[in-house]
Amino acid sequence: LGRVTLLQDEVFHAERRNMTSSVDFSDIPEGNHKVIMTLDLGGPAGGYSAWDVGAAIYLIDADSTRFEICRYITPYNRGLFREFDITHFLPLFRDERGIYAEVNTWETVTEDPQDQRGWKVTAYLDFYTGEQRIEPFQLINLWNGYLEYGNPEDPMENNLPEFRVAVPPEAVSGLLRIVVTGHGMGPNTDGAGEFMPA
Secondary structure, three states, rough: OEEEEEEEEEEEEOEEOOOEEEOOOOOOOOOOEEEEEEEEEEEOOOOEEOOOOEEEEEEEEEOOOOEEEEEEEOOOOOOEEEEEEEEHHHHHHEEEEEEEEEOOOOOOOOOOHHHEEEEEEEEEEEEOOOOOOOOOOOOOOOOOOOEEEEEOOHHHHOOOOOOOOOOOOOOOOOOOOOOOOOOOOOOOOOHHHHHOOO
């Protein structure tokens, strides 16, 4: 078992919606077969943000490619503690890598830090050895980013071009990972498109 911290009590508010840093995986021993990510959302001194907003954590590989290893929506005015199995990203966790984190919060910055509302984010990875279930060896970004749904002026097809991916002969299975939140829909239900059936 080894642990690597990605974020430790990082505070996000209107003037700090994103941050970059780096993390070193070189001390993690070989032979890991499982990676669990723990996400802990707390409130700064002034309390939690009241709104549900989109947030994500990316890992940047040696070729400067960003891989979204965690996408989440903040809860309404309360904390959140979750664990995610992200073993399929195992090939990324080598050497020193960049981290990019974002929380699209709009909490105004206060003069007194004790009044500051927003989000305080901690995230870490635990690596486990043991029975091997899968052995991921290659990751390919297909489409990445925030896309607006339902806008006739900019249909989804414009943002999701067709392309082909060569499957390596040694592959025995594949995983397609898609994360959709509904935030950013248009037309939406009075600004709450995440609740509009589609």
